[in-house]
Amino acid sequence: xxxxxxxxxxxxxxxQRFEAFLExxxxxxxxxxxxxxxxxxxxPFDQLILRMMRSAGVxx
Amino acid sequence: xxxxxGVPGSGLAGPIAQVxxxxxxxxxxxxxxxxxxxxxxxxxxxxxxxxxTLLFWDQLLDDRRRRAWWQRLRSPLSLLLQLLLLGxxxxxxxxxxxxxxxxxxxxxxLVVDNSASMNARLPGDATDRLEEAxxxxxxxxxxxxxxxxxxxxxxxxxxxxxxxxxxxxxRLRTAVATVPATDAPDQLAAAxxxxxQLLASEKFSNAESEIIVLTDGGSGTKLSTKESxxxxxxxxxxxxxxxxxxxxxxxxxxxxxAADNVAITAFQVRRSVxxxxxxxxxxxxxxxxxxxxxxRLEIDLEQSPVDVVPLQLDAGQVWxxxxxxxxxxxxxxxARLVAPAxxxxxxxxxxxxxxxxxxxxxxxxxLPRRDPVPVVLVTPGNLFLxxxxxxxxxxxxxxxxxxxxxxxxxxxxxxxxxxxxxxxPGAVLVIHPEKSNELWQxxxxxxxxxxxxxxxxxxxxxxxxxxxxxxxxxxxxxFSVEAEPLLASPTExxxxxxxxxxxxxxxxxDAELEQGDLPLRIAFPVMMKNAVEWFLGTKGxxxxxxxTGQSTVIRAPAQGAAWLLRSPRGETFPLSTDSDRLSIGPxxxxxxxxxxxxxxxxxxxxxxxxxxxxxLTSAAESDLREASDFAPPPAATLAGVGGYSMWIYLAALAxxxxxGEWILYQRRVVA
Numbered sequence: 001x002x003x004x005x006x007x008x009x010x011x012x013x014x015x016q017r018f019e020a021f022l023e024x025x026x027x028x029x030x031x032x033x034x035x036x037x038x039x040x041x042x043x044p045f046d047q048l049i050l051r052m053m054r055s056a057g058v059x060x
Numbered sequence: 061x062x063x064x065x066g067v068p069g070s071g072l073a074g075p076i077a078q079v080x081x082x083x084x085x086x087x088x089x090x091x092x093x094x095x096x097x098x099x100x101x102x103x104x105x106x107x108x109x110x111x112x113t114l115l116f117w118d119q120l121l122d123d124r125r126r127r128a129w130w131q132r133l134r135s136p137l138s139l140l141l142q143l144l145l146l147g148x149x150x151x152x153x154x155x156x157x158x159x160x161x162x163x164x165x166x167x168x169x170l171v172v173d174n175s176a177s178m179n180a181r182l183p184g185d186a187t188d189r190l191e192e193a194x195x196x197x198x199x200x201x202x203x204x205x206x207x208x209x210x211x212x213x214x215x216x217x218x219x220x221x222x223x224x225x226x227x228x229x230x231r232l233r234t235a236v237a238t239v240p241a242t243d244a245p246d247q248l249a250a251a252x253x254x255x256x257q258l259l260a261s262e263k264f265s266n267a268e269s270e271i272i273v274l275t276d277g278g279s280g281t282k283l284s285t286k287e288s289x290x291x292x293x294x295x296x297x298x299x300x301x302x303x304x305x306x307x308x309x310x311x312x313x314x315x316x317x318a319a320d321n322v323a324i325t326a327f328q329v330r331r332s333v334x335x336x337x338x339x340x341x342x343x344x345x346x347x348x349x350x351x352x353x354x355x356r357l358e359i360d361l362e363q364s365p366v367d368v369v370p371l372q373l374d375a376g377q378v379w380x381x382x383x384x385x386x387x388x389x390x391x392x393x394x395a396r397l398v399a400p401a402x403x404x405x406x407x408x409x410x411x412x413x414x415x416x417x418x419x420x421x422x423x424x425x426x427l428p429r430r431d432p433v434p435v436v437l438v439t440p441g442n443l444f445l446x447x448x449x450x451x452x453x454x455x456x457x458x459x460x461x462x463x464x465x466x467x468x469x470x471x472x473x474x475x476x477x478x479x480x481x482x483x484x485p486g487a488v489l490v491i492h493p494e495k496s497n498e499l500w501q502x503x504x505x506x507x508x509x510x511x512x513x514x515x516x517x518x519x520x521x522x523x524x525x526x527x528x529x530x531x532x533x534x535x536x537x538x539f540s541v542e543a544e545p546l547l548a549s550p551t552e553x554x555x556x557x558x559x560x561x562x563x564x565x566x567x568x569x570d571a572e573l574e575q576g577d578l579p580l581r582i583a584f585p586v587m588m589k590n591a592v593e594w595f596l597g598t599k600g601x602x603x604x605x606x607x608t609g610q611s612t613v614i615r616a617p618a619q620g621a622a623w624l625l626r627s628p629r630g631e632t633f634p635l636s637t638d639s640d641r642l643s644i645g646p647x648x649x650x651x652x653x654x655x656x657x658x659x660x661x662x663x664x665x666x667x668x669x670x671x672x673x674x675x676l677t678s679a680a681e682s683d684l685r686e687a688s689d690f691a692p693p694p695a696a697t698l699a700g701v702g703g704y705s706m707w708i709y710l711a712a713l714a715x716x717x718x719x720g721e722w723i724l725y726q727r728r729v730v731a
Binding site: 021 | 109117120
């Protein structure tokens with residue numbers, strides 16, 4: 001973990017770049033017919049996979 | 061160099077001790093540095109915000125790190141700038157004083173010599189002496205601080221308070237820039253006295269008061285002999301001799317350089333007392349140069365050339381001459397000194413001045429106009445008498461057979477043979493009366509009507525020698541009023557007599573013109589001309605030209621009217637009309653001043669306008685050979701650096717620092 005002290009202006013610039021990054025992922029998935037789900041790292045990976053499969057109707 | 065020494069007498073010497081503080085208690089504002097430093101140390105409480113990746117931070121921060129190495133110094137630089145800003149503001153608040161501002165508060169009376177010699181300008185100089193004085197005065201005004209007060213007094217002509225005591229710098233700047241130029245001699249002694257009275261009314265100790273005189277010092281009437289002695293110390297000694305708390309110190313500053321000048325130092329005109337047409341011009345030209353010069357004196361009457369006199373004047377020579385000319389018309393007589401290279405066709409204003417001072421190169425005088433004299437001749441007919449009277453210059457002759465009831469105003473009645481029982485009031489010349497009346501009784505005809513006795517020293521018989529001339533037909537006349545015989549027979553019978561009566565003078569000549577040879581003699585027209593001029597008297601013979609700065613009293617042209625005085629530049633001044641006399645002056649400009657009715661409708665009436673010629677004619681003002689002995693005004697010392705108070709510079713620097721801090725704030729990134 002790295003700790004940085006930023007000004008409000010820098011924090012806003014960071015947010016803009018992050019949102020742009022997520023938007024580019026969503027656009028890519030839609031273009032290739034892929035499913036895309038956003039989640040935080042606090043959610044366990046297996047639970048995330050199960051949730052994705054349930055939402056896709058692959059399993060109950 | 062500037063240092064700060066808030067405590068006088070602290071042992072600091074030299075430039076360090078040259079600056080004092082007007083408000084040292086305001087230095088406490090410097091304690092604001094403590095919160096500034098504290099705010100710098102105490103950083104803002106940070107807000108924690110977790111993010112999912114550091115990828116973008118690296119991108120953003122790397123961009124900024126690459127921009128400038130000195131950005132690492134931003135924060136300490138900002139602190140330094142803020143502290144500097146505070147320091148400048150506090151320094152401006154304590155109001156440090158230059159050395160020339162240390163003796164505070166000051167009460168200054170600035171005496172500006174705006175006399176005629178201050179208009180002198182050497183060829184090639186951009187400004188005249190008065191402009192130099194204005195600039196020096198402006199520099200002195202800039203040296204004033206808020207609590208200082210100054211008055212401006214002018215010394216040209218009658219000393220005047222141009223601006224009273226004030227601390228309004230704007231008004232003072234305007235006042236010194238508008239000190240008017242005059243052509244009058246200086247009155248420095250009176251001006252300094254006026255300045256002292258101004259300071260005495262200010263209720264301040266003399267130690268804080270000062271009189272500063274800006275003068276060219278070229279005039280003999282200036283205070284250069286005793287009181288000033290060219291220095292402040294001398295006048296201080298004079299003050300101490302008058303009393304402990306007497307006069308404030310007087311400091312003289314000299315202006316201008318020595319210059320050569322040629323001037324008209326006298327110019328007057330008068331009508332000749334012996335001739336109705338003639339007039340005499342008295343003119344004096346002085347060469348106040350160190351070398352011989354050539355000039356041409358051109359004299360015009362109402363713009364018509366009258367005389368041109370070439371002059372060759374040695375150094376210091378004074379040329380004086382009386383010139384005789386004739387003219388029945390009066391008007392403005394103008395004398396000009398012209399350099400030989402110049403031509404009279406060129407207007408003086410357009411040509412290069414012949415010398416340093418131009419106002420004394422022109423002089424004016426007013427020649428009284430000869431109004432036609434109405435002469436009424438009552439005669440059964442005599443060609444000689446009629447032609448002689450008609451030939452006298454300025455006579456408007458009327459011939460009639462009837463004696464008029466009254467004589468025209470200012471006129472003369474000539475009675476030839478025909479006489480009434482009672483003469484009308486006024487001037488009457490009687491020639492060979494045919495009958496007696498209230499003033500004389502006619503007796504027997506004289507057996508020997510020769511002129512034996514002739515009264516000397518009377519203008520009635522000027523240029524005449526009539527002994528043994530026969531006046532045919534003369535009779536013995538006995539006068540009932542006091543009579544002065546002018547010509548008498550051997551038996552002492554009056555042949556030509558002057559009678560005094562309250563209603564007017566009467567002349568009686570007993571000679572039968574048709575029989576004797578008197579009309580054929582050259583003496584007869586001379587006798588008639590003498591009689592006419594004697595009746596006219598010397599009224600209006602002299603209308604003296606005034607010197608600048610001189611006052612005069614004239615009789616009002618008419619009763620019961622309001623009058624104004626018009627200057628040569630067209631300015632008008634109302635005149636008091638308490639009596640039939642008008643007090644005029646002192647007149648500060650050369651040229652022709654006019655007393656006119658205030659009513660516009662009456663202004664065209666020439667009889668109601670009085671012209672007054674005013675000339676410089678002051679050798680003291682025209683003599684510019686000696687430069688001033690006084691030191692020139694030390695403008696740099698008086699004005700300091702740029703002439704402004706130190707707090708203005710400090711405040712300006714603070715503003716610059718504020719702009720710098722604002723720029724830093726806008727670009728500030730703490731990383």
